[in-house]
Amino acid sequence: MKRSAALLAGMALLSLSACGDGWTQLPSITKSVTLLDVSPPKHFSVTLRDNTDGSVIKDIYVSKRCSGYERIPVGSTFDLEFDVLKNNVNGKVSIAPNYESLQEQFCS
Numbered sequence: 001m002k003r004s005a006a007l008l009a010g011m012a013l014l015s016l017s018a019c020g021d022g023w024t025q026l027p028s029i030t031k032s033v034t035l036l037d038v039s040p041p042k043h044f045s046v047t048l049r050d051n052t053d054g055s056v057i058k059d060i061y062v063s064k065r066c067s068g069y070e071r072i073p074v075g076s077t078f079d080l081e082f083d084v085l086k087n088n089v090n091g092k093v094s095i096a097p098n099y100e101s102l103q104e105q106f107c108s
Contacts, residue, residue, distance in 0.1 A: 081101035
């Protein structure tokens, strides 16, 4: 019984270590986006449209509090940096707005 438990524990550790973190960060990209909606000011979030493919990204968290959000009116178009991550397991690529870029754009 002890040997079976030790074997199961070893297999579990081996399977966890084989996964690693599962993601590789690729070079970031800059995209043109349009501001569609804001949810000010406490727990500030935005909704953006990617102008290259028309996809909409809803309720992107920017900051707990953000006082400079009014300087960018809804409907404005601007460039935003996006992080690009590759899943090491299935090879799929995920693209998401860069958090620091969002804060710089709306809260500084």
